[in-house]
Amino acid sequence: MKIGYLIDMDGVIYRENQLIPGAAEFVSALVTTSTPFLFLTNNSAPTGEDLTVRLKHLGVQGLTPRHFYTSAMNTADFLDETHPNCTAFVVGEGGLLAALHERKIANDGIHPNYVVVGEGAATTEKLTKAHELIEKGARLVATNPDNWCPVSSEKTRPGAGSIAAFLEASSGRRAYYLGKPNGYMFHRARQRLGDSALNKIEHVAMIGDTMETDIRGAVEAGLLSYLVLTGSTQLEDVGDYVYQPSRILHSVAELVEEVKTGKPSESADSPFFTHAKNGGHRHGNRHQTDVLALYKPRPRPAMTK
Numbered sequence: 001m002k003i004g005y006l007i008d009m010d011g012v013i014y015r016e017n018q019l020i021p022g023a024a025e026f027v028s029a030l031v032t033t034s035t036p037f038l039f040l041t042n043n044s045a046p047t048g049e050d051l052t053v054r055l056k057h058l059g060v061q062g063l064t065p066r067h068f069y070t071s072a073m074n075t076a077d078f079l080d081e082t083h084p085n086c087t088a089f090v091v092g093e094g095g096l097l098a099a100l101h102e103r104k105i106a107n108d109g110i111h112p113n114y115v116v117v118g119e120g121a122a123t124t125e126k127l128t129k130a131h132e133l134i135e136k137g138a139r140l141v142a143t144n145p146d147n148w149c150p151v152s153s154e155k156t157r158p159g160a161g162s163i164a165a166f167l168e169a170s171s172g173r174r175a176y177y178l179g180k181p182n183g184y185m186f187h188r189a190r191q192r193l194g195d196s197a198l199n200k201i202e203h204v205a206m207i208g209d210t211m212e213t214d215i216r217g218a219v220e221a222g223l224l225s226y227l228v229l230t231g232s233t234q235l236e237d238v239g240d241y242v243y244q245p246s247r248i249l250h251s252v253a254e255l256v257e258e259v260k261t262g263k264p265s266e267s268a269d270s271p272f273f274t275h276a277k278n279g280g281h282r283h284g285n286r287h288q289t290d291v292l293a294l295y296k297p298r299p300r301p302a303m304t305k
């Protein structure tokens with residue numbers, strides 16, 4: 001069975017600048033067997049070059065910028081495909097600016113077609129400007145729906161979803177969210193994976209640690225979905241979700257033999273349902289994933305509370 005992998009990074013390959021045990025061996029097995037793979041991240045701040053260097057410092061060798069597909073690249077692909085020659089005002093960092101530049105989408109602070117929101121770089125001045133441009137007719141797009149992102153096991157930071165939510169509240173307009181779990185992210189990632197493969201890929205598996213983005217997106221795109229327990233999801237929480245992963249693995253280390261031999265390992269096959277437990281949850285939805293809400297007409301909110 002010829003299988004290609006889409007691989008989330010945070011919580012799958014590393015956590016807090018610490019490589020997850022077995023991750024380097026897993027990537028090395030993919031490289032040496034010429035197995036098609038692509039890292040898929042919702043973090044829109046870094047470029048492919050930044051991520052290559054980061055992983056090299058963590059001890060993962062043999063990667064190039066072509067091995068990474070970020071939500072920033074996905075946003076640039078989307079705008080380029082659906083609205084050629086459009087312009088954008090950007091609230092975001094280097095990776096987003098570089099991705100838009102590569103697709104020849106001009107920065108426009110006067111009359112842009114889109115306000116594009118990514119991770120970081122949100123200042124009061126930028127948000128005020130973005131708000132004014134949306135009022136003048138620019139459409140609001142966010143690179144990904146993450147309200148917050150893990151920084152360490154005890155610390156989080158605001159994500160692009162929360163910045164977009166700020167502008168949604170102030171302008172009364174709904175944002176369109178690219179990145180996982182949007183099907184367009186999986187569609188373009190799959191295309192890239194196919195383009196880079198020497199032979200035809202029969203199956204694509206998404207490996208991730210987050211149910212709302214990695215697993216949901218994979219299920220909806222008709223891909224295999226492998227949940228790893230080295231990141232944001234605890235085994236006892238899996239049963240809370242309507243959609244379920246094809247497999248649950250302790251970590252990517254369990255896939256090393258499988259990649260080397262090309263035979264699925266039975267010991268790692270463990271799809272099951274668990275009873276939901278609600279203790280110890282962080283409050284607040286992690287993602288802006290109420291997709292139906294995108295189509296709801298939303299009146300301008302009251303000027304004051």
Ligand SMILES: [Mg+2]
Pocket residue numbers: 008009010011012208209210231
């Ligand atoms: Mg993750």
